[in-house]
Amino acid sequence: MHRFNERIIKERCMNDKLTINLSIGGYSFPVNIDRKDEELVRAAAKQVETRYNNFRAHFEVTPFQAMTMAAYQSAVNEFEGKTMNDTEPYSTRIKGLSELLEEYIQKTEQ
Template sequence: MNDKIKINLQMAGATYPLTINREDEEIVREAAKQVNIRINAYREHYQNISSERIIAMVAYQFALETLQLKDRNDTEPYTAKIKELTEVLESYFKEG
């Protein structure tokens, strides 16, 4: 069975033909749905702004959220602190 499928996504009034992995279909379609939801919300709120500017605002909103999630999922500060605490404990038990 072929693991690639062809789909057509509707976003911002245009059709985008894509070839994707079959297992990604649900998330790809959900992503397009989320884009359309945000575009429609901006169009409702900013009726006098061009489609290009609305799309730029939606792209900015997604980029901002992605960066915020990336920062939130950064475990390096926690890993460094755990390493530091582990060294303190090891030192304590070696001396004791």
């Protein structure tokens, strides 16, 4: 019974909502997140802040333009990651090759 209660408490803590303050481009704002996502959310904000600062340091752009480019670069990276993880074309090709091998094996066994 004791272990069951510990598990329930742990699950509730992990499902708790948390409000954190993020600072990007000189703006600070509260964000409501799941407690379990805090590390991910903070890392994402840090990445956007770094990109923002790089654009401001290396190009003559307004804060708005730097933020827009940082957001754009983040979106491109996200889409690249999704494209790289798309294994459907390979799965389809492997399935087709497997079927060809099966047919060949069946013919040679006859």
